[in-house]
């Protein structure tokens with residue numbers, strides 16, 4: 001065989017490989033989710049437990065302790081280059097072992113924040129960002145800056161307090177882990193897709209770590225969307241676990257890479273996490289999707305997953321703040337309309353304001369905020385009690401069962417809508 005023939009053979013082999021690769025890539029891209037849906041239906045018909053858990057049928061979730069418990073900040077460490085995201089390792093002052101929680105759940109903190117001579121109680125929720133451990137809890141908090149578009153807006157009160165004032169050795173009042181957004185191990189080891197954007201990565205880290213510290217070998221797809229290397233947290237750690245765990249597929253997506261950020265090393269995709277990216281990268285499996293990120297991403301990605309054909313029971317999501325996304329248990333707009341006619345009036349007695357109920361509001365809390373009535377909120381999911389408000393007259397209806405029982409004569413506005421005309425002490 002002469003050199004020319006050898007070159008031809010090499011060229012032919014490379015061309016065949018490129019063609020096969022292109023075929024596989026386009027097959028994955030264009031494969032309709034209908035096929036996956038059929039496969040899911042098939043699996044559901046043939047497996048006793050095709051869907052591992054329904055996060056909303058968990059009324060049995062009991063708090064691991066009642067009220068607030070004192071925790072000492074054992075360690076505080078910056079997680080990104082600029083120090084805008086910090087982890088806090090918390091150990092119970094009573095030194096009793098910590099009960100296990102469900103990865104994805106959050107802690108509720110009550111902070112006493114000094115404002116001049118007075119101090120103000122502020123309640124905020126932060127997701128647990130590590131696997132359950134009897135020794136410590138970890139939360140990872142992003143400093144919230146004042147929005148630049150509003151001239152007199154203040155920076156986030158609690159997150160800045162954590163960053164600027166909370167030191168190692170300080171004691172914090174913490175409620176037991178809570179929340180309906182969580183992952184639970186299932187015997188069938190269903191593959192999971194964890195999608196975290198920005199600080200929404202925190203519950204995904206907990207789910208990831210719980211998995212890789214178990215011997216399940218479950219298939220995990222981890223999508224982390226972040227602006228660029230400045231805000232990329234736990235980079236070395238994530239790369240290391242991806243290297244040492246063949247069952248973990250890590251995808252890092254930068255929306256605004258910096259000039260020195262290198263594609264293929266620092267990040268793998270440019271842009272935002274969307275269904276096109278998922279279709280390009282995921283295989284044909286009955287995945288359980290876990291999603292947490294900013295409002296804009298949640299408002300497109302969650303409906304897009306449904307539109308792609310992912311059954312609602314396989315989509316689990318959490319938002320960290322106000323969002324027009326409704327939880328799965330919330331009645332459809334038509335049922336709300338039937339039960340809560342828009343002629344209902346809501347009077348906020350302290351603010352001396354009466355407003356007509358708006359059926360597009362997902363809760364009384366959202367309605368109050370839309371009308372400029374300040375109401376404290378923490379979890380916005382019926383877990384922390386922060387939005388509890390006295391009802392002077394009328395009745396509310398719960399659209400999602402709260403985890404805590406509100407005191408008599410009060411309602412949790414984040415998970416309720418009016419049943420009758422209402423007067424609230426707000």
Ligand SMILES: Cc1cc2nc3c(=O)[nH]c(=O)nc-3n(C[C@H](O)[C@H](O)[C@H](O)COP(=O)(O)OP(=O)(O)OC[C@H]3O[C@@H](n4cnc5c(N)ncnc54)[C@H](O)[C@@H]3O)c2cc1C
Pocket residue numbers: 106124125126127128139140141142143144145146147150152153154155156157158159160179199202203319320321378379380
């Ligand atoms: C279940 C759950 C889990 C969460 N997990 C995490 C987590 O793991 N990590 C994390 O970092 N966060 C998490 N959060 C978010 C967190 O609870 C707080 O909402 C966040 O830290 C902001 O709180 P803050 O007190 O700093 O900001 P706030 O004081 O509540 O301010 C919120 C926003 O309003 C703006 N603002 C302030 N004043 C004005 C004004 N006059 N006009 C207009 N805007 C104004 C602030 O700049 C800020 O953007 C979670 C939230 C929930 C509900």
Ligand code: FES
Pocket residue numbers: 376377378379380381382383384385386387388412413414415
């Ligand atoms: S905001 Fe937590 S219960 Fe309503």
